[in-house]
């Protein structure tokens with residue numbers, strides 16, 4: 001998959017099969033659209049193109065709203081789209097200026113003249129262009145004059161399992177990992193760099209790699225303890241993840257830390273990806289570190305039992 005940061009270096013294709021959207025999560029509803037793109041491209045010897053906007057339009061149009069959380073960073077989204085068999089990913093830098101483009105200009109300048117769109121596939125509820133004025137109906141009316149066809153993925157196909165990025169966000173915020181995994185079609189993951197903590201973990205016999213996530217927009221699931229798998233370089237390990245303020249030691253800021261099973265390496269500064277499988281329990285305040293240590297032993301047993309039964 002080729003990634004383009006803008007449209008300037010894109011060479012027009014002979015038969016582009018295109019969809020556009022933010023696709024946060026690249027969930028099973030989105031995956032229907034990508035399957036359809038692949039099918040059309042195969043039939044016409046075309047190439048699949050995803051047009052996406054980054055930063056997320058809401059971050060640009062409503063920067064004062066700090067509540068927006070996203071399921072994916074751009075890098076994660078790109079990796080998932082590659083897995084979906086997308087040939088070209090175009091990341092349009094979303095700016096206020098870009099948001100003023102009319103749907104007519106968007107169709108003519110970007111879809112037709114730059115990309116060479118012959119088939120456009122969109123979800124039933126997709127809108128685009130200034131004030132979201134462009135709709136499926138309008139596209140369908142205008143498509144013949146621009147020389148492409150448009151296909152709508154009907155509501156019952158996108159929604160047949162009731163999937164939406166909003167529902168996935170809500171499930172993660174409630175610790176309902178099973179629902180999130182089901183809708184995403186894969187486990188939710190966090191990627192970050194290992195930073196130094198207070199060196200208490202090692203003393204308790206459970207060293208924990210503290211993870212720093214470089215974007216404040218990435219959604220962090222509910223505080224609690226989770227059974228996880230951890231990818232370090234090309235190896236995957238079992239582990240248990242803690243998300244919380246560490247009430248036992250009267251901590252004040254949210255920590256994300258993971259104890260990796262059967263692992264003993266100094267990995268400060270390195271990158272880890274954590275796949276979250278199931279909530280074990282909520283965060284709790286213990287009388288002292290000894291009591292917490294006893295609980296950590298139980299958490300490890302619980303995590304191992306969950307990991308053993310993963311599909």
Ligand SMILES: Cc1cc2nc3c(=O)[nH]c(=O)nc-3n(C[C@H](O)[C@H](O)[C@H](O)COP(=O)(O)O)c2cc1C
Pocket residue numbers: 196197198199200201202206207208209210225240241242245246247248249257258259282283284285286292296299
């Ligand atoms: C699986 C797991 C569960 C944890 N549960 C709690 C908890 O319920 N309450 C709490 O205050 N801290 C909890 N912690 C956080 C510990 O307090 C933390 O790992 C310890 O303070 C070490 O911090 P450090 O990495 O900065 O040295 C948990 C940590 C892990 C790995």
Ligand SMILES: Nc1ncnc2c1ncn2[C@@H]1O[C@H](COP(=O)(O)OP(=O)(O)O)[C@@H](O)[C@H]1O
Pocket residue numbers: 194195196197198199200201202203206207208209210258259260261262263264265266267268
């Ligand atoms: N099994 C393990 N799980 C997590 N980290 C480990 C493990 N073994 C060694 N480490 C290393 O130890 C560090 C965590 O030790 P810890 O005493 O909790 O220190 P800190 O407070 O700096 O996180 C990790 O960042 C990592 O470099």
